[in-house]
Amino acid sequence: MRYLSLFVVLILVSGCSRKDVVPNTCGVKRPLQDLEWLKAKTKGPVVETITQARYQDQTVYVTTASSRGIAGPFITIYSCDGTKLCDFMLVRINNQPDLCEIYSQLTDTKVIFEHNPYTW
Numbered sequence: 140m141r142y143l144s145l146f147v148v149l150i151l152v153s154g155c156s157r158k159d160v161v162p163n164t165c166g167v168k169r170p171l172q173d174l175e176w177l178k179a180k181t182k183g184p185v186v187e188t189i190t191q192a193r194y195q196d197q198t199v200y201v202t203t204a205s206s207r208g209i210a211g212p213f214i215t216i217y218s219c220d221g222t223k224l225c226d227f228m229l230v231r232i233n234n235q236p237d238l239c240e241i242y243s244q245l246t247d248t249k250v251i252f253e254h255n256p257y258t259w
Contacts, residue, residue: 163198165219176221189252192245
């Protein structure tokens with residue numbers, strides 16, 4: 140019985156994860172809660188995804204908003220303090236990622252927020 144209890148505890152501990160903690164260079168553990176400007180982006184109906192990424196060894200945040208038209212999503216890239224670095228519309232017809240040089244150089248991307256406005 141003792142071994143069974145130990146086994147259950149080990150399974151429970153190994154199953155725990157901190158999905159809300161994403162390593163970054165912004166000096167915060169939970170960017171969606173700790174960065175007020177980023178937290179505000181999750182409250183509106185416009186932003187569909189927020190992605191954390193790296194650009195030149197710095198953390199940046201990429202917001203994607205749907206355009207509802209022929210063109211693709213509207214993308215904005217921000218630094219840790221909320222300064223807008225770049226924004227553009229990713230045209231799906233031509234798929235032109237070079238519209239913003241920063242966008243084409245992003246690495247270590249991880250979606251940290253998703254909102255699907257079409258779910259009821």
